[in-house]
Amino acid sequence: MASLAPMSMFPDPPAGLFDGPVHRYAVRAYFEDTDLSGVVYHANYLRWFERARSDMLRLLEIDQRAAWQAGEGAYAVAEMHLRYLAPARLDDAVLIESRVVDMRAASCRMHQLAFRNGTLLADARVRIGFVGPDGRARRQPDGWRAAFSSLLSSSSSSTTGPQ
Numbered sequence: 001m002a003s004l005a006p007m008s009m010f011p012d013p014p015a016g017l018f019d020g021p022v023h024r025y026a027v028r029a030y031f032e033d034t035d036l037s038g039v040v041y042h043a044n045y046l047r048w049f050e051r052a053r054s055d056m057l058r059l060l061e062i063d064q065r066a067a068w069q070a071g072e073g074a075y076a077v078a079e080m081h082l083r084y085l086a087p088a089r090l091d092d093a094v095l096i097e098s099r100v101v102d103m104r105a106a107s108c109r110m111h112q113l114a115f116r117n118g119t120l121l122a123d124a125r126v127r128i129g130f131v132g133p134d135g136r137a138r139r140q141p142d143g144w145r146a147a148f149s150s151l152l153s154s155s156s157s158s159t160t161g162p163q
Contacts, residue, residue: 016055016096021151023059023098025052029088040088045122046080049112052096053128060147073138078107078129086121088114094121100151106130106137108148 016025025048033044057064057075068074088094095115102109107129114122130140140148 023056025096029092038090073132075128079127081125083123105139
């Protein structure tokens with residue numbers, strides 16, 4: 001019977017990083033992400049953008065799970081406008097850039113871009129809303145608003161792609 005490797009041997013899951021107000025998160029296009037022709041299926045960009053937003057929250061120490069379990073609420077996508085500009089293909093490394101562009105009491109607007117080697121693949125405008133367990137909009141926790149606002153106040157130029 002094979003033994004399991006000790007936990008210290010398991011790699012950490014992928015994590016993004018902040019470059020000033022811009023959050024960057026890398027993904028790879030795997031076979032499961034593509035259609036028969038090897039082009040990434042359009043809905044997978046939604047998954048990649050969601051992973052990047054979730055990673056951004058984690059790095060900002062916003063614990064949605066704990067908030068939900070405490071009966072406070074969680075973020076939900078309220079609106080998304082997505083433009084596809086070029087296809088990603090099997091095995092491509094794709095960089096997702098996320099930037100906070102507006103803050104409201106119960107929502108936050110973000111601009112997310114997907115790049116391959118500096119080529120813009122997809123452009124998304126997203127509004128996430130904070131909702132209570134009843135599904136109704138509710139004011140975001142003050143600490144969470146402060147975390148997003150710190151990114152908003154430090155962003156003055158538009159994203160033009162990875163440096």
